[in-house]
Amino acid sequence: MRRYLWAVPGLVCAALLVGVLGASAAPDQAIRGSLVIDKTYDVPAMDPGRAYSTVASLVGHGIYETLMTYKTRKVTKPEMGLAKSLVISNGGRTFTFKLRSGIRFSDGTPMTSADVVFSLRRVKNLKASPSFLLNNVVSVRAKGLSTVVLRTNEPMAALPAALTTPSLGILNSKVVKAQGGTDAADAAKTDKAEKFLNKTSAGSGPFVLESFSTTTQTVLRANKRYWGGSRPGYDRIIVRNVQASAQKVNVQAGATQIALDIASLNAAGLPARQFNVIHPIGLKIFYAFANADPKVSALTANPAFRKAVRKAIDYKGLAKLAGQGSKQTAGVIPSGLLGGLPASAAVTRDLAGAKASAQKAGAAGESVELWYPSDYTLQGVEFQPLAERLQANLREAGISITLKPTPTTVLFQSYGTAKIPLGLVWWAPDFLDPANYLTFAPGEKGGLRAGWPADRGVTAAANKAATAVTDRGPLFQKFQRELNAKSPFFPLISVPESIVSAKSVHGITPNALWVVDLAALRP
Amino acid sequence: MGGVRRLWRRTPLLRFLTRRVVASLLLGIGITLVAFCLTNLIPGDPAAANLSQQALTDPEIVAAFREKHGLDQPLPTQYVRYLRNLVSGDLGVSLQSGRPVLDDLHEYATATLEVAGAAMVISMVFGVLFGVVAALGRGGPIDQVLRVVTLVGVSVPIFWLALVAYYVIFYKLNLLPGSGRLDPIMIAPKQVTGLLTVDSVLAGDWAALRSASAHLILPALVLATPTIGLLTRFVRAAVLEVLADDYVRAARAKGLPERTVIVHHVLRAAAVPIVTLLGLTFSALLSGTVLVEAIFAWPGIGQYAYRGATTLDLPAVIGVSLFVAFVYVSLNLFVDLLYGVLDPRLRLK
Numbered sequence: 001m002r003r004y005l006w007a008v009p010g011l012v013c014a015a016l017l018v019g020v021l022g023a024s025a026a027p028d029q030a031i032r033g034s035l036v037i038d039k040t041y042d043v044p045a046m047d048p049g050r051a052y053s054t055v056a057s058l059v060g061h062g063i064y065e066t067l068m069t070y071k072t073r074k075v076t077k078p079e080m081g082l083a084k085s086l087v088i089s090n091g092g093r094t095f096t097f098k099l100r101s102g103i104r105f106s107d108g109t110p111m112t113s114a115d116v117v118f119s120l121r122r123v124k125n126l127k128a129s130p131s132f133l134l135n136n137v138v139s140v141r142a143k144g145l146s147t148v149v150l151r152t153n154e155p156m157a158a159l160p161a162a163l164t165t166p167s168l169g170i171l172n173s174k175v176v177k178a179q180g181g182t183d184a185a186d187a188a189k190t191d192k193a194e195k196f197l198n199k200t201s202a203g204s205g206p207f208v209l210e211s212f213s214t215t216t217q218t219v220l221r222a223n224k225r226y227w228g229g230s231r232p233g234y235d236r237i238i239v240r241n242v243q244a245s246a247q248k249v250n251v252q253a254g255a256t257q258i259a260l261d262i263a264s265l266n267a268a269g270l271p272a273r274q275f276n277v278i279h280p281i282g283l284k285i286f287y288a289f290a291n292a293d294p295k296v297s298a299l300t301a302n303p304a305f306r307k308a309v310r311k312a313i314d315y316k317g318l319a320k321l322a323g324q325g326s327k328q329t330a331g332v333i334p335s336g337l338l339g340g341l342p343a344s345a346a347v348t349r350d351l352a353g354a355k356a357s358a359q360k361a362g363a364a365g366e367s368v369e370l371w372y373p374s375d376y377t378l379q380g381v382e383f384q385p386l387a388e389r390l391q392a393n394l395r396e397a398g399i400s401i402t403l404k405p406t407p408t409t410v411l412f413q414s415y416g417t418a419k420i421p422l423g424l425v426w427w428a429p430d431f432l433d434p435a436n437y438l439t440f441a442p443g444e445k446g447g448l449r450a451g452w453p454a455d456r457g458v459t460a461a462a463n464k465a466a467t468a469v470t471d472r473g474p475l476f477q478k479f480q481r482e483l484n485a486k487s488p489f490f491p492l493i494s495v496p497e498s499i500v501s502a503k504s505v506h507g508i509t510p511n512a513l514w515v516v517d518l519a520a521l522r523p
Numbered sequence: 524m525g526g527v528r529r530l531w532r533r534t535p536l537l538r539f540l541t542r543r544v545v546a547s548l549l550l551g552i553g554i555t556l557v558a559f560c561l562t563n564l565i566p567g568d569p570a571a572a573n574l575s576q577q578a579l580t581d582p583e584i585v586a587a588f589r590e591k592h593g594l595d596q597p598l599p600t601q602y603v604r605y606l607r608n609l610v611s612g613d614l615g616v617s618l619q620s621g622r623p624v625l626d627d628l629h630e631y632a633t634a635t636l637e638v639a640g641a642a643m644v645i646s647m648v649f650g651v652l653f654g655v656v657a658a659l660g661r662g663g664p665i666d667q668v669l670r671v672v673t674l675v676g677v678s679v680p681i682f683w684l685a686l687v688a689y690y691v692i693f694y695k696l697n698l699l700p701g702s703g704r705l706d707p708i709m710i711a712p713k714q715v716t717g718l719l720t721v722d723s724v725l726a727g728d729w730a731a732l733r734s735a736s737a738h739l740i741l742p743a744l745v746l747a748t749p750t751i752g753l754l755t756r757f758v759r760a761a762v763l764e765v766l767a768d769d770y771v772r773a774a775r776a777k778g779l780p781e782r783t784v785i786v787h788h789v790l791r792a793a794a795v796p797i798v799t800l801l802g803l804t805f806s807a808l809l810s811g812t813v814l815v816e817a818i819f820a821w822p823g824i825g826q827y828a829y830r831g832a833t834t835l836d837l838p839a840v841i842g843v844s845l846f847v848a849f850v851y852v853s854l855n856l857f858v859d860l861l862y863g864v865l866d867p868r869l870r871l872k
Binding site for chain 2: 131253375409412430
């Protein structure tokens with residue numbers, strides 16, 4: 001035996017060589033009917049009632065269909081999905097949906113109003129992340145086989161937009177119930193269908209779930225019984241969990257056809273003859289805030305200080321720093337959404353005015369800490385350079401700030417208790433309606449986090465926008481103008497995702513919620 | 524009873540093993556306590572780290588989350604409950620995956636074991652080979668070259684090496700695949716051991732074996748590079764020390780072939796310190812794969828631990844800590860037992 005010991009290195013070398021020779025060049029998945037997408041994972045589950053993340057939306061939109069949807073990249077008004085009509089009555093408190101005919105689940109079972117009722121009630125009663133979407137919904141009832149009526153406790157014009165969220169996708173109630181699923185009031189404790197829905201799917205969408213892993217990849221297979229007519233362009237779509245740093249190389253090497261986490265700055269360098277770079281409407285915003293509570297900081301609570309900061313920031317410089325597709329947001333609601341302010345309403349830099357306000361606030365000789373996440377990037381944009389740029393901008397106006405990079409979990413703990421004097425954070429809407437931004441109103445969660453409990457004028461504007469059923473756009477614009485004039489918030493820039501794809505992939509329809517419509521992709 | 528006592532007195536190995544097992548159990552409890560305290564000392568909220576911003580505004584959702592994961596209980600109660608469950612082999616449910624931590628560990632630890640095991644084999648083979656060659660050619664050109672190469676291997680940051688290897692070998696030369704454990708369009712063989720190469724063989728799926736082996740090489744080589752450097756330096760020193768001993772001179776004087784002298788006399792005598800280092804190195808490889816796993820999208824325990832730490836997923840963090848501790852303790856025990864095999868003098872002690 002021992003005489004063969006010297007052969008071990010040779011064997012290991014041979015094994016390495018075999019591995020190298022066995023490694024074929026990146027296969028052309030497109031030809032073989034499969035498409036590979038790279039995305040950094042944030043998905044703990046595939047159960048739509050529990051999953052609430054970008055990857056869950058990307059995949060879930062292909063598997064589960066919703067009453068309302070968006071068919072183009074425009075997201076100012078939701079369109080009909082499984083519903084063929086919607087009547088809003090009772091001052092915006094009753095929503096009557098009529099279902100399309102001929103809808104079938106992937107196992108061939110026809111969809112009825114009972115499935116819709118079960119699915120929506122289940123989400124509400126699971127008390128999981130997506131449950132808040134139906135917070136104001138007090139009842140979901142079927143009226144015959146094809147009509148569903150939702151009632152809310154107050155006017156909720158945002159409900160149709162909320163119903164586009166893949167988490168509110170409609171499940172095959174018979175299948176899910178057979179697997180322990182329930183829509184009962186105690187579903188949070190008694191529902192047992194999660195395991196089943198993480199392994200397979202029970203939807204009516206153009207894809208079915210073939211396999212799911214929280215860390216490696218999720219595989220979708222075309223639904224052969226899709227009721228909606230045309231079959232997807234790809235038989236299989238594989239969404240892999242790949243770190244953002246490796247995605248550019250993967251797409252360049254042809255190992256993946258679509259990469260979803262390449263930062264705009266990096267995507268800009270890809271040759272246009274080989275790759276498409278598409279930006280959905282950027283709905284995620286960076287914003288800064290100065291705590292309005294004098295107990296936290298007498299300086300940041302001074303209205304003159306807020307004015308100085310607002311005027312001192314070089315917004316266009318920040319947008320340039322963040323890369324292609326980023327732009328200044330005139331208000332907290334980005335321009336692609338209903339109620340977004342036009343670019344002409346954006347704050348412009350006024351250094352002289354900023355210096356005067358800073359002097360009035362007595363900023364000289366005092367330094368304020370600027371908190372921001374040290375372990376998080378928004379669409380690949382780091383907070384550190386933006387914080388440094390803010391520091392430089394404010395220094396020019398005579399305001400001294402100290403940078404305080406902080407882990408996200410710690411930052412949000414302090415932010416939640418309104419202890420941060422000056423912050424640079426982000427906001428991403430949970431669904432595509434301006435109502436998501438009412439949190440910035442005084443006394444609301446966002447307002448309270450910035451130590452801003454009350455302001456009669458802004459609250460009035462927010463209430464009007466919140467309860468309006470028609471002409472909502474101008475009301476949300478008014479709300480934002482009030483915010484820009486009085487609030488401790490400084491909307492900075494919006495950053496879009498970058499969808500980088502090989503030229504061989506066609507039909508990319510970006511969406512701010514589910515990033516890209518998988519069913520529309522064609523080889 | 525008396526028989527047990529006699530056996531206890533007469534069997535030093537039993538005494539040794541019992542002491543080690545008891546010490547390991549105490550160590551395990553200590554680890555759970557330290558991980559539990561440290562994770563709770565961080566001024567972060569697991570609900571804030573795992574729920575969406577809007578969901579956090581709903582007290583009912585937050586309360587349901589806390590109740591589901593036992594976070595509504597006082598810390599001592601949470602800890603005692605964790606220990607009670609641990610006794611029955613229940614490591615809790617991960618906040619990030621929603622699955623039992625034990626299931627997660629089975630999936631991720633085997634992925635890490637596969638790449639760390641491959642890296643260990645590569646390290647052992649090349650580290651020992653280079654070390655012996657360097658020692659035999661002491662001061663010569665090969666020794667000098669190996670000295671520089673190993674120094675570079677030890678000094679280069681592993682994440683940088685991984686990025687360069689990824690770019691050059693995968694992207695530029697297209698020699699090996701870059702991300703994952705298997706070609707994404709392939710269907711993985713039925714899971715038996717969790718080691719894809721082994722499972723492919725068991726399933727007779729040779730295409731999967733080729734793909735799994737090819738995916739394994741690059742991360743294993745990167746992971747092995749610093750270990751090869753370390754081992755080479757260590758083996759060289761150990762062999763040089765033994766080469767000067769009288770019995771080696773005697774073996775050579777007897778006219779034994781050089782290969783026999785090196786394998787049977789020199790390496791055997793140098794094996795004890797080398798085995799010690801190997802034990803520690805393998806444990807370090809297991810726990811130090813975070814960066815390599817991230818770059819090569821390798822779904823191992825490093826990525827799981829990182830995500831667990833950033834989402835304040837306490838059951839996952841403690842689960843990984845216990846697993847790594849278990850590997851450390853087991854390997855050290857194995858190494859201690861191996862000493863007796865390698866060096867009969869230690870058995871007598």
